[in-house]
Amino acid sequence: MASALDPRFKLKYVSEDNRGSIEDKLTAEMKSLINEMKNAPLETAAMAPDVTEDAAAPKKKKKGLGSFFKVTTDKTAGPLLQQDHAIALELQLYLQTETLDAEEDPLKWWRESQRFFPRLSNLARKYLCIPATSFSSERVFSTGGNIVSCSRSSLKPDHVDRLVFLAKNL
Structure with missing residues (x-):
């Protein structure tokens, strides 16, 4: 998966049979990274020492009889579908860009291309910065x-x- 994030190689050395699974792994990893980034501020806010339990707990609203017969719709499905589409589009745009010369620095390329591929650049920073030495x-x-x-x-x-x-x- 890390070789797919290297702009010098992308999926050049991956067989056609494995490309779909690698793309699926990349999209799943981007989704989990986005969810981690969304949940991180909530965790730090919950650990704040000056917030008391009474001030943090919202008051419950009383329900009327009509509220039991309402049909509720899932309001989170729309943004999730848009997020999935944006992730897939970003991945396809990245894979369609030209490969980088083998002598170029991939981390420098990701730094310059971060505004075009924000989710993928976070993923590349996570995997490409691991030293490959033993x-x-x-x-x-x-x-x-x-x-x-x-x-x-x-x-x-x-x-x-x-x-x-x-x-x-x-």
Whole structure:
């Protein structure tokens, strides 16, 4: 999914069979990110210490007999459909733009294109800023290689694990 957010590659190396599922995952991730951003201010407001329970609780309105026979409509369906359409449109516009040169910086491109793709840029910032290195695991393996040598090849795996742990944590 992260490669789809890289403007240098997009879906270039993805088979036709997997494109639909990747697009679905991207739209679902954008929806969840939007919901997280919407809920974040509410959580911080609920944690405010100066708000008392009596002042924060709204008063209930008395219902008349006619209110039981009203037909209610779902007012949230309209904005949700518009949001889904906007997300799908933003994703399709992004996929139709030209791919970036392989030598260009994708984070710089997202910074410049943030106003055109606001939801996708938040998602790209989330996934593209993860460093793709494995230095720590390589160091552990090299330490294990230093411990297990020709003269110490008969060490049991438990002893090797303990020696590597001690070498890395002391």
